[in-house]
Amino acid sequence: MSTPQPNTLGRGEEAGSPPTNNVRPQRGSITSLLIISLVFLMMTNNGGGDDLATRNQYKDSLSSLEWQLGNYSVWLNGSDATDFTLPSRPLGESDIISMVVPRPGALDPLVQSYYPNVTGFIRGDASFRNVSSELVPAIEWNETExxxxxxxxxxxxxxRMTMSLLSKPAQVDEKEKEEFQGIAILHGHLEVIDGNNARELQLDFAGIQFLETGSxxxxxxxxxxxxxxxxxxxLVPPDLLNITARAIVPALEDNIAKLKVLLTSNDMSENNPTPPDSTCHFAVYAQVHPSNISAIDMRELEDELMDPTGVSTVKRPPFQxxxxxxxxxxxVLVEVKSADGIRSRLFFRKVTTYGGFAGLVYLGMLLLLSHQMSESRTPASLSRISRWSFIVQALADSMAFAGHMTFAILADGRPSMALVAPAFLACALFAYEVQFVLLIQQVQAPEDLAAALPLPTIPSPQAASPAQPPSPSENTPIAPSSAVPTAGAQNANATAPPQQDVSFLSIVRIIFQLVWQDDHNRIWYLILIVLALGLRIIVAPGLTVFLLAVLYSSIWVPQIVRGARRGRPSALGRKYVIGTTVGRMLLATYFLGCPKNVLDAKPRAWVYALSLYACAQAALLGLQSSVGPAFFLPQRLADSQGYDYHPPLPDTEAGPLGDCAICMDAIERPTEDTSGKPRRRGAQARASYSLAPCAHLFHTECLERWLAIKNICPQCRRPLPPL
Known part of the structure; x- marks a missing residue:
């Protein structure tokens, strides 16, 4: 049994409420957050513990290993009292291996050398070859088996094939150390990647390395x-058979000792709970490429890597x-040529560098978002922001948090702590974005309600006086005649109380209404569902890349659409838009454009088109603020966007249009000056007044200042669309 290898890889405001400049989330969102956190922890809990079946399996493995060691030791001593025999390799295998992985000749230690330690990660392109006819042409194969x-x-x-290796010197006695100093015992994992769907098949690996030949x-x-x-x-050549057989004994003893320690602990995890995709047994032959530096320089490189002192050394040669x-x-034969390798310590330094880089990027985006939230606290600003842009970013950041935390758990030592920083900042960014979504939803809920309610039919608009009470038709709903119960019906209802439906479906319907009708709860539950689906998608690399590409490519699209539909430019600052776009595209370009990223993600050329597309969205937001929200749309579509607060009014009489209910001054009608020319014409003249959907008339400047505090009519308290 191989030794365990550490993994390396709104509500609207009520009529009498005082004005406020800031919008705060309601208390119910905190309860929803606690519920979602509890559910998330329950989902991510592996439910470890003492599994009796697994413990029995480990006990059986321990007994088998002890029997194998005793049987093998008897055979190694040359005794015939054993049933162990060394298996023979099939005919034709040595010829195939000699062509794929030829053994090198002798090296001059003053000019060339091999890497003495292959602990690290190896990645390379692989090719498949069917060798059934070349191995045993005289034996008929059992196709079913x-x-x-x-x-x-x-x-x-x-x-593609990746490999993670851990190299340790052979654990022998002090007397035999000099004899076995050129041998290392290897353990690790080997992953085969399917090019069609990016699936991975993981295999355990155990082997031996000869340092002098790099085999x-x-x-x-x-x-x-x-x-x-x-x-x-x-597997080894005949001249190395004896020393290989002797080096295996300490490895078997080490496996037994580690299994005993595992059995004494309380950490019993299920070993391979799902059926394997393939049960083929593989022999692995590999040959390290010689480097063009001397053995002395190679030893200095290894000493400086293991114990850094800052001394100058030669340039590190490629590890292939x-x-x-x-x-x-x-x-089956899988062939890998010139696979690139990186030592584990160098990889961990690379991961640490990435953690610092990603942490700075997320910190910058968090500071930009915090500043944007402080600048966009008023209802007037929040009504001009699309909540879907921040929902998209929240989903992307939740997946980034889950990915960084998973990477931090799988990493070991200092790299793990380096990855916690971007994970924490991504989580904080996610929380701020969700909070901002709730604030936007709180402001825009009355706006959506105003769009859904029918407008009253008023023949001619009149400005109401502040002292004049609102008419019943404006503020008091009138029930239809069919809805007014008669006296007979009232008596019938008094004598026969209505029967209550207490069926299971009615209870479920009531619970659903209580849970789902609240805007804050609905957003939190939607985010929880999408986050749960995202965690499932993360295990499929291809779907993860596709989903992140879709999210990153549509960050500002909802904001552009809302600005064009409402006829109002975005309230997002340029610093926030540019900084967020650059930060997110830097992360996307690193993983999908850098050929040697920390996740070994395959570079994709379309990431540069994705970056240009996101930058084009940011530029379009800037043009909407300077040129016009719907400048890129045809005139017939641009004119029909949103509610028009400045319609032409009929000239039924001369004089002012009425009094503004906010400033209590008269709303003057546009007139002509002494030269006979009108003061203002068309839309320029109409911009001086604003007619609300409820037919109340105000000064445009007065209504803008009012809507910066509340988004309801100051006269009848009806929700108003953005001005």
């Missing part, structure tokens, strides 16, 4: 099956290797 071993995995679609030999198998490393001597992964029982 081979199909069962291959399973659901499509080996012909293999496009690696090992086995890879499904994590649910223990790797029998006693068969490693069958060739690899062949072959399965004789399935007839």
């Amino acid at each position: 081979v199909a069962l071993k291959i399973g659901r995995w499509n080996w012909s679609a293999t496009s 690696v030999y090992g086995f890879a198998q499904d994590p649910g099956v223990s790797i029998d490393i006693r068969a490693l001597p069958s 290797l060739d690899m062949a992964v072959i399965s004789p029982d399935c007839g």
Whole structure:
């Protein structure tokens, strides 16, 4: 059994409420946030604990390992009292391996050297080859058995292979250290990536490396099956068979000791709970490329990497290797040429650098959002902002938080702490964006209500006096005659009380109305549902990239649409729009444009088009503020956007139009001066007054100042659309 490898990778305001300049979220949102946090923790809890079945499985594995060690030790001593025999490799395998991974000749240590430690990550493009006819041409294959071993995995679609390795010197006695100093025991994981759907097949790896020749030999198998490393001597050349067989004994003893420690602990996790995609057993042959530096310089590089002192060393050469992964029982060969590798410590430094970079980006976006929220606290500003732009950003930041936290958990040591910073800032940004969405919803809810309610039919607009009470037709709803109960009906209702429906469906309907009708709760529950779906999508890299691309490409589209429909430019500051666009495009371009990013994401050329598209949206928002909200639309569409507060009024009589209910001054009618020319013409003249949907007339300047405090009519308290 292989040793465990640490993972490396509105409400509207009431009529009598006092004016306020700031809009605050209601208390119910805090309760909703606590409920969602509890549900989220329940969803993400793995439910670990002492699993009796898993503990029994580990006990069986321990007994099997102890029996294997005793049996192998007897065979190693040359005794015949054992049933262990070294397995033989199939015919034709050595010829295939010699062509794919040829053994190098002797190196001059003054000119060339091999990497003495391959602990790190290896990534390379892979190609598939069917070698069933080349391995055993004289044996008839059992197609049914081979199909069962291959399973659901499509080996012909293999496009890439990654490998994480942990190298340790052979644990031998002090007397034998000099003899075994050129041998390292390897453990790790091997992942095969399907090029069609980006699925990953993970295999456990156990092997041995010879430092003088840079050769690696090992086995890879499904994590649910223990790797029998006693068969490693069958892979190595005959001249290395004896020393390989002796180096395996300490490795077996180490596996047994670690399994005993695991059994004494209370952390029992399910081992491979799902059926494997493939049960093919693989032999791994790899050859490290020689570097063009001397063995002394290579030793200095390794010492400086393991214990940095700041001394100057030679430039680190590339770490590359060739690899062949072959399965004789399935007839599968996966070939990898010139795979790029990076030492784990260098990778962790790279992750730490990325954590600092991402943290600065998220901190900048958080500061910009905080400043924007402080500048957009009034209803007049909030009514000009699209909540969907911030909902899109909140979804993207929630996925960024989940991704960074997952990466931080899988990382080890200092890189984990470096990734917590961008995860925390992304979570804070998500919380601020949701809070801003609730503020916008609180202001725009009366606006939506005003659009849904029918307007009263008034023959001619008249400005109401402040002292004049509103007419019953304006403020008091009149029920239709059919809705007024008669005396007989009242007596019938008094004698026979209505029967209450207490069925299960009615209870569910009432609970749904209580939960869903509140605007704040509805937004929180929608975000919870989308976040839960996003967490499920994260496990599929292809869908994650697609979803993030869609979100990032539509950040400002809702804001542009709202500005054009309402005829009002955006209230978002230019600093916020430009800073947020640049910050988000920097992160997207790093992951989808940099070929050596920390997640090994494949570069995609369309990310640059995505960045240009997002920048074009930001530029269009700026043009809407300077040129006009609907300047890019045809005139017939631009004129029909929103409610027109300045309609032409009939000239029925001379003199003022009436008194403004806000400033109590007369609203003058446009007249001609002494030269006979009109003071103002057309829309310019009509801009001096504003006629509300409820037919109340005000000065435009007065109504603008009022709507900066409340978005309701100062006369009849009816919700008003934005001015």
